[in-house]
Structure formats: C-alpha cells, structure tokens
Amino acid sequence: MIETSDTHVFPVRWQRDQIILIDQRRLPNEYSVVAIHRCEDVVRAIRSRIVQGSSALGIAAAYGIYLGACEINTEDRSAFLERLEAICETLKNVRPDKENxxxxxxxxxxxxxxxxxxxxxxRTHLLAAAQAIQAEDFLTCHAIGDHGVAALPDSPAQLTLYTHCNHGALATSGYGTSLGVVRSAWREGRLAGVYAGETRPNFQGSRLTAWECVQEKIPVTIVTDSMAAYCIQQGLIHAVLVGADRIAANGDTINKIGTYSLALAAKAHNVPFFVAAPLSTVDFALESGQDISVSEGPAEAIYSVGEMVTAPEGARYYNPSADVTPANLITAFITEQGAIAPSQLIHCRVGVQP
Structure with a gap:
C-alpha cells in the first residue's frame, strides 16, 4: 500500500504560489505530485488526465484562472478582462463534457x-473565489455522503454497494460524491463492502477507486465491467452508486461509459440506482439527454493495455467516453440538498447557478 501523509486525499492543493496536483495517471503504482505555476500547464494537466473528475477539474481550472490573471501584464481593467475571458474560454473548452x-x-x-x-x-478576489470553490465542494461532498446514507436501503444492516469509475476524493476536493456515500456509510457502520467495476478502457475503478478504498481500509472487491450484471443478478449488490459528468434538466445523466448498462441491470433486478452529484452538475439549459453529444477516446485505449496489444491489426474501434442514462432508470439524485427524484430536479434550479 502506498502511504500518504494522512487519511485524506487531496487531488488539488494551493500551496503559496502554485497548484499541487496528484498525478492520477501514475496511480496505483506510484504516488507522485506535480507542481504547476502557469495557466498553460493547468490546461495541459487537464488535457493529459493528470487531474480527473468533474469537481476536481473545476477546482484546478479555478486556480488556473488565477494563475492566468497573474500572467496578464496590464493594469488597464478593460484589457485585463478581455484577456481573462480568452483564458476562461480556453479552460472551459478543454473538457466540454464536464459541467462542473x-x-x-x-x-x-x-x-x-x-x-x-x-x-x-x-486578482486577489479571484484567488479567494478559487479557494471558496474548493472549500464549498468539500462541504458539499460531505453533505452528499450523509444524505446518501439516509437514502440507502434500510436492510440489511450492512450493505454491499457497487461503484463505477472514480467519483471519490481524487475526483473532487477530497471526499467524493458516490464514493463519499461509501465513506459515510463506512463511518456509520452501514457498509459491508464495495464492489468497484474496473471501468474500461482507462481503469479508473480499479486504479483509483480501489486505491482510495485500500488507503482507508474499506473492503473493496474489483470486478471487470462485464461481471456487473451477474453480480447484481446473484443478489450480491444492494445498491448501485455512480457519479455524473453532466445532468440535463429532466434528469438524463451523462457519465462514464458503462453507466447506462449498469442502470439497466439494476432496474431489471429491482436494485436502487443512485446518481451522487452536486447540483452544480445539473445543466438546466440542457432539456434532455437527446441534446448531449458524446466524445470519443483514442483507439489505442481499446487495443492496448500498457505495452501489450490486445487486438489484431485491421480491426476497427469505437471508443465513446460516456453514455446517457435516461432519468426513468434513476432512483434518485443524491445531492447536497438531499435525495431528489428525477421529476423534482427542475425545482432545484434556483440558487445553484454560478
């Protein structure tokens, strides 16, 4: 097990005049950090997946905007704002699928x-705003975790939960959304263990979620994604917990590829399917999932694992990075305001816009 300084994992930290990022690409084999002093390096870190997860990306981008503001060499307010807008546009478009x-x-x-x-x-206000976004997210994730425990089935006394991808400390300010519910359930004695789907093709579940669980001695069982439906069918899973990259106003949810198939399996076997996410993940300007476009990842993510090639030359590849889960497959959204039915999500619009 890789030892860290304490039980908390903070993927993004502001330290004096720089951003410290855990390099998530190297986990679980190596725990290392990257120090960033320039806005353009924040863009590279987001693009290269050094930092991952919607909330963590938002926090990193917020600090990146402050760094960019410090690099603008003018005291003319209008010129400053014009150049800052360009910086913001660049950061926003690095991962347009991430609503946070x-x-x-x-x-x-x-x-x-x-x-x-x-x-x-x-500039001083911008640094304070970035720090506020980070602090608020930490409180929000704790609230999501606590509300999530209240929403879980009453029996059995100790539950086995299934998670997909990584929506834990590494994906947020340091606690997690779906994995935040797992943490809170563990703290309150409601958790028997968690099944973590490996999450092909980038293995966020086996590399990151399982790593977080091991750090905190939470019992974790890794399964391949194709085993999930069987585990649910066999009665091994009492509830499924996922996060979200973006949620439409009607509750349709975009998340890591494989989320939709999990929701179908849970529905078929009457197992609760929860989406844990802050309300800032909801894009109220997006009416439904029909309006969501899904990007594709590189083909090499499918045909190779490390240096091992797993497919023959001449084959074609299709690698959608996310899918859309219809709202009617979702039991509830676990948010900082509590468990919310998909049909009631639209009523939460007031007060969550930036």
Whole structure:
C-alpha cells in the first residue's frame, strides 16, 4: 500500500504560489505530485488526465484562472478582462463534457467582472473565489455522503454497494460524491463492502477507486465491467452508486461509459440506482439527454493495455467516453440538498447557478 501523509486525499492543493496536483495517471503504482505555476500547464494537466473528475477539474481550472490573471501584464481593467475571458474560454473548452468545469469557469469570470477595485484587487478576489470553490465542494461532498446514507436501503444492516469509475476524493476536493456515500456509510457502520467495476478502457475503478478504498481500509472487491450484471443478478449488490459528468434538466445523466448498462441491470433486478452529484452538475439549459453529444477516446485505449496489444491489426474501434442514462432508470439524485427524484430536479434550479 502506498502511504500518504494522512487519511485524506487531496487531488488539488494551493500551496503559496502554485497548484499541487496528484498525478492520477501514475496511480496505483506510484504516488507522485506535480507542481504547476502557469495557466498553460493547468490546461495541459487537464488535457493529459493528470487531474480527473468533474469537481476536481473545476477546482484546478479555478486556480488556473488565477494563475492566468497573474500572467496578464496590464493594469488597464478593460484589457485585463478581455484577456481573462480568452483564458476562461480556453479552460472551459478543454473538457466540454464536464459541467462542473464549465460552472467553475463561469463563476470565476463573473467574480472578475463584478469585483470592484484595481486589477491587483481583482486578482486577489479571484484567488479567494478559487479557494471558496474548493472549500464549498468539500462541504458539499460531505453533505452528499450523509444524505446518501439516509437514502440507502434500510436492510440489511450492512450493505454491499457497487461503484463505477472514480467519483471519490481524487475526483473532487477530497471526499467524493458516490464514493463519499461509501465513506459515510463506512463511518456509520452501514457498509459491508464495495464492489468497484474496473471501468474500461482507462481503469479508473480499479486504479483509483480501489486505491482510495485500500488507503482507508474499506473492503473493496474489483470486478471487470462485464461481471456487473451477474453480480447484481446473484443478489450480491444492494445498491448501485455512480457519479455524473453532466445532468440535463429532466434528469438524463451523462457519465462514464458503462453507466447506462449498469442502470439497466439494476432496474431489471429491482436494485436502487443512485446518481451522487452536486447540483452544480445539473445543466438546466440542457432539456434532455437527446441534446448531449458524446466524445470519443483514442483507439489505442481499446487495443492496448500498457505495452501489450490486445487486438489484431485491421480491426476497427469505437471508443465513446460516456453514455446517457435516461432519468426513468434513476432512483434518485443524491445531492447536497438531499435525495431528489428525477421529476423534482427542475425545482432545484434556483440558487445553484454560478
């Protein structure tokens, strides 16, 4: 087991004048961090998957905007804001599928536009805003975890939960959404263990979620994605917990590829299927999942694992990075305001915009 300084894992930290990121590409074999001093390096870190997870991306982008603001060499407010808008647009478009990234960038830009005072004072406001986004996310994830425990089935006394991809400490400010529910259930004695789907093709479940569980001595069993339906059918799973990259106003949810098939299996066997996410993940301007476009990952992610090639030359590849789970397959959204039925999600619109 890799030892860390404490039981908390913080994927993004602000330290004096730099961002410290855990390099998630190297886990679980190597725990290492990357120090970033420039906005352009934040863009590279997001693009290269050094930092992953919607909330963690938003936090990293917020600090990246502050670094970018410090690099703008002008004291003219109008010129400063014009250049800052370009920086924000670049960061927002690095991972357009991540709603919390967009949300954080919009919030930071509005902070700059509405802050009073000189350019130097605006920069100070931007750092405070980035730190506030991080602190609020930590409290939000704890609230999601606690509300999630309350929403779980009453029996048995100790539950076995299934998770997909990584929506834990590494994907947030340090606690997690779906894995935050797991943590809270473990803390309250409601958890027998967790099954972590490996999450092909990038193995976020086996590399990251399982690593987090091992750090905190939470019993974790890794299965391949193709085993999930069988585990549910055999009665091994009492509830399925996933996160979300983006949620439409009607509750349709975009998340890591494989989420939809999990929801179908859970529905077929009458197992609760929960989406744990902050309300900032909901894009109320997006009416339904029909309006969501899904990006594709590189073909090599399918035909190779490390240096081992797993498929013959001449084959074709299709690698969608996410899928859309219809709202009617979702039992409830676990949010910082509690468990919310998909049909009631639209009523939460007030107060969650950046």
């Amino acid at each position: 990234l967009r949300w954080a960038v919009v919030r930071m830009l509005r902070q700059a536009q509405t802050a009073e005072g000189s350019v130097a004072e605006v």
